Amino acid sequence: MGQNPRIRRRQWLGATALGAAMAACKRTAPAAGEGPRLLGAPVRPYGERSEFETATRSLDEERFLEASQSRTPLGESIGILTPSSLHYERHHSGVPRIDPAQHRLLIHGMVDRPLIFTMEDLRRLPSVSRIYFLECSGNSGVEWGEKPARTAQMSHGLASCSEWTGVPLSLLLAEAGVQKGAKWLMAEGADACKMQRSLPLAKAMDDILVAWGQNGEPLRPEQGYPLRLLVPGWEGNVSVKWLRRILVAEEPYMGRDETSKYTDLMPDGSARIFTFAMEAKSIITYPSGGQQIKPGFCEITGLAWSGAGLIRRVEISTDAGRTWSDAGLQEPRLSKAFTRFRLPWKWDGSEAELQSRCTDETGYVQPSRDALIAVRGVKSGYHYNGIKAWKIAGDGSVSHA
Ligand code: CO
Numbered sequence: 087m088g089q090n091p092r093i094r095r096r097q098w099l100g101a102t103a104l105g106a107a108m109a110a111c112k113r114t115a116p117a118a119g120e121g122p123r124l125l126g127a128p129v130r131p132y133g134e135r136s137e138f139e140t141a142t143r144s145l146d147e148e149r150f151l152e153a154s155q156s157r158t159p160l161g162e163s164i165g166i167l168t169p170s171s172l173h174y175e176r177h178h179s180g181v182p183r184i185d186p187a188q189h190r191l192l193i194h195g196m197v198d199r200p201l202i203f204t205m206e207d208l209r210r211l212p213s214v215s216r217i218y219f220l221e222c223s224g225n226s227g228v229e230w231g232e233k234p235a236r237t238a239q240m241s242h243g244l245a246s247c248s249e250w251t252g253v254p255l256s257l258l259l260a261e262a263g264v265q266k267g268a269k270w271l272m273a274e275g276a277d278a279c280k281m282q283r284s285l286p287l288a289k290a291m292d293d294i295l296v297a298w299g300q301n302g303e304p305l306r307p308e309q310g311y312p313l314r315l316l317v318p319g320w321e322g323n324v325s326v327k328w329l330r331r332i333l334v335a336e337e338p339y340m341g342r343d344e345t346s347k348y349t350d351l352m353p354d355g356s357a358r359i360f361t362f363a364m365e366a367k368s369i370i371t372y373p374s375g376g377q378q379i380k381p382g383f384c385e386i387t388g389l390a391w392s393g394a395g396l397i398r399r400v401e402i403s404t405d406a407g408r409t410w411s412d413a414g415l416q417e418p419r420l421s422k423a424f425t426r427f428r429l430p431w432k433w434d435g436s437e438a439e440l441q442s443r444c445t446d447e448t449g450y451v452q453p454s455r456d457a458l459i460a461v462r463g464v465k466s467g468y469h470y471n472g473i474k475a476w477k478i479a480g481d482g483s484v485s486h487a
Pocket of ligand 1: 223349360361468469
């Protein structure tokens with residue numbers, strides 16, 4: 087009838103561990119009139135990274151105070167998610183300070199029932215969380231020119247990837263009752279410039295989110311707090327931040343930011359308008375510009391993404407595009423999200439040129455810079471997705487090629 091000795095032993099160990107923990111608490115609790123005496127750092131109500139980590143968003147050099155954008159440090163990126171603190175920024179009139187209790191979203195125009203939502207109304211509705219990249223249409227714009235950017239951050243850092251949480255826009259539109267003949271929306275922000283972009287109704291019915299969450303917490307102010315559109319796979323500026331109004335209409339709104347900006351000037355002088363989807367693109371993040379490697383084993387890694395859906399293949403060349411090898415693609419691969427790729431490599435210490443080339447699920451292959459310019463010319467700063475090359479020098483330093 088005796089107790090099982092194994093259970094008794096476990097109970098004894100448990101009691102001892104608890105006792106030790108309680109004794110440690112007593113030892114480290116501050117006495118009256120003196121500060122805490124702790125062996126490590128205290129718990130913090132809102133955490134920060136290690137003081138030894140230094141990667142930051144970049145600001146436009148020499149334009150600190152008027153900066154309207156900052157770039158994600160892709161060279162230091164890990165996995166596929168961008169920490170919210172390092173998500174790129176692009177603002178058209180700064181970051182407004184908005185009290186969520188005062189914020190409203192109006193849906194009106196060609197609807198049976200115009201609606202006004204509070205943040206509380208929106209957060210009560212069925213929500214979804216999805217991982218999507220976001221990329222500024224001007225990302226890599228410098229690469230159209232003759233002087234390519236020195237680092238992955240400066241060339242490709244207007245792209246990031248987060249988990250976004252919110253309500254499908256299709257649900258809100260169903261509540262409002264979209265009228266027959268409606269084909270477009272205009273989304274408007276509550277920033278000082280009232281950012282306005284037109285979007286086809288069909289995209290709203292497909293996958294647009296009215297998002298209030300990012301990476302497990304409310305949106306950051308610079309990401310549209312308390313509410314933004316998230317338009318998967320399409321140029322970042324249509325994911326209108328600080329969202330306050332959606333107008334349902336028959337025609338596009340032709341707002342300032344879709345005529346003065348975000349149109350693509352072609353070689354013959356005509357301009358493309360409403361070029362929404364971001365084309366398939368990839369970049370090697372390690373080794374990349376500004377980094378230093380040593381001879382021996384080196385895993386080549388980077389990121390690929392496509393506004394058309396899944397990344398199907400990434401090839402890597404270590405000899406300036408003469409031969410290519412398939413990289414491994416990290417699972418899960420998600421539609422319209424960053425895909426992390428990797429290739430084991432042994433650097434023999436001689437000069438090398440690294441390139442990556444991706445293919446998406448539609449079969450579209452990322453073009454070379456020359457092939458891209460042959461079609462698009464160099465008059466537009468938008469939608470650059472040419473292959474990026476990094477040169478490894480004999481001393482292991484990495485620079486743009
Ligand atoms: Co465009």
